[in-house]
Amino acid sequence: MKGYQLTLYTQQNRRHQGRMLADWIVGVAMEMGLRGATLVSGIEGFGHTGQLHSRHFFEMADQPMLILLALTEAECDALLKRLEEEGVTLFYVRVPAEFGLLGAPLDT
Structure with a gap:
């Protein structure tokens, strides 16, 4: 299948509707019936302001x-339209990708 790998960047301290923003976004992906989302915590990074973010x-x-x-x-x-409608501000990267499933689907 052809499409995109979408990576959304945020920090653990950001909140939306009373939840951690990253958790809220994963919930929206589930609600929309998307095939999956992976939440990754980083050790360190810096954003457009040059401010260092770290654990x-x-x-x-x-x-x-x-x-x-x-x-x-x-x-x-x-998804991007939904996030924009919710007033969420974050940096993202949208990269063309080919994706699919190898072997038999998992039972879990």
Whole structure:
């Protein structure tokens, strides 16, 4: 299947509708019936402002978070539109990708 790998970037301390933004986005992906999303916590990074975001022993609130999705063009457009309608501000990367499933589907 052809489509996109969409990577959304945020931090652990960002909230939307009372939830951690990254968790909220994964929930929206499930609600929309998308085939999957992976939430990845980063160790360190910096954004467009040059501010360093990192995971510290005592304070992990500023920890970088990435949400990775493999989507068709229509799914990608619909998700980005939904996030925009919700007023979510975040950086994303949309890269053309080929994706599929090898072997038999898992039972879990």
